[in-house]
Amino acid sequence: MNSASLIDQRFFEKNTITVARKLLGMHLSYRGCEGVIVETEAYRNDPASHAITRPKKGVMLRETYGCIYIYLIYGMHRCLNFTTEKEGVGAVLIRAVEPIAGIDQMIKRRSPATGCRLTNGPGKLFSAFNFDPGHHGEQIGSSEIQIRPLARQTNKLKIGISSRIGISKAKELQWRYFVRENPYLSRR
Numbered sequence: 001m002n003s004a005s006l007i008d009q010r011f012f013e014k015n016t017i018t019v020a021r022k023l024l025g026m027h028l029s030y031r032g033c034e035g036v037i038v039e040t041e042a043y044r045n046d047p048a049s050h051a052i053t054r055p056k057k058g059v060m061l062r063e064t065y066g067c068i069y070i071y072l073i074y075g076m077h078r079c080l081n082f083t084t085e086k087e088g089v090g091a092v093l094i095r096a097v098e099p100i101a102g103i104d105q106m107i108k109r110r111s112p113a114t115g116c117r118l119t120n121g122p123g124k125l126f127s128a129f130n131f132d133p134g135h136h137g138e139q140i141g142s143s144e145i146q147i148r149p150l151a152r153q154t155n156k157l158k159i160g161i162s163s164r165i166g167i168s169k170a171k172e173l174q175w176r177y178f179v180r181e182n183p184y185l186s187r188r
Contacts, residue, residue, distance in 0.1 A: 005148045008141035009066030012082055016042045016090030019082070021177050025150045025157050028097055033105060033129045035097030035119060036150060039178040039185050043081075045089040047169035060137065061091050068145055070126075070136040073166075077123025078133055082140060082147075095165070095176070096120050098184045099128070121186040 007026065012019055020042040028035050043049040043061070050058030050071065060069050060083050069081040069091050084090035097119045099106055106118055106128035119125040135143055158180040163171050165187055178185050 006141060007147040007149070009139055011147075012066035012084045012140065013086035014084065015088070016044050016084040016092060017175065019084045019090075020092045020175065021159065023082075023092060023094070023147070024159060024177055024179055027100075027148050027150055028094065028129075029101070029146050029148070030129050030131060030144055031102075033099070033102030035099045035101075035125070035129075037094060037096075037147075038098050038182040039094075039096035039176070041093040041095055041164045042175040042177070043091050043093065043164075044085075044175075046173060048164065048167040048171075048173075049089070050091070051089045053169075062089050065090075066140045068135050068138045068140060068143060070131070070133050073123065078126045078131070079122040080126055080131060080145070093122060094125065095122050096178075096182075096184050096186050097125050098182060102129075105130070116183040118184075120184045 020040040023037050023040050026037050028037055045051055051061040064083045065086050067083045069083050072078055080094045081091040099119055107114055109130055110118055110128050119128050135145055160178045160180045161174050162176045164176045
């Protein structure tokens with residue numbers, strides 16, 4: 001992979017909403033596994049954000065941008081996020097990817113799940129890619145977890161917007177972004 005094409009920390013200094021939308025269609029890669037990001041969620045200084053709900057853990061959302069933020073949900077699933085906003089609070093949750101490389105490895109890790117059920121949710125993709133939670137806090141661009149732009153034009157993607165999934169607060173915020181009609185979405 002050409003390191004010149006990798007997304008680095010500067011990409012994440014922008015507004016969280018902008019970053020969440022622009023990540024759609026980009027490649028996420030890690031140790032031989034790769035997928036196209038097809039679903040994201042934005043979290044800012046809102047009641048569903050760890051910046052508010054988990055002040056100690058959420059300090060990264062307030063003090064960093066372009067860093068990997070990993071947390072455990074329901075006591076069993078880990079989620080991959082990237083912190084955002086040089087002058088604010090935020091993170092983008094990667095909700096789903098469409099796998100394009102390392103699929104056999106992903107299937108072994110997620111068996112018996114195959115096809116669209118392989119990476120159609122944040123916990124599923126974390127498990128399929130076998131991300132190491134030790135990457136928490138690392139700066140994007142200097143980590144094994146890498147993002148690069150997709151070769152095709154991402155402005156041709158049909159992007160959908162909805163409320164975020166699996167939260168009980170700030171449900172009215174339309175901060176979930178997804179590639180319409182993609183079979184790997186966590187929910188259609």
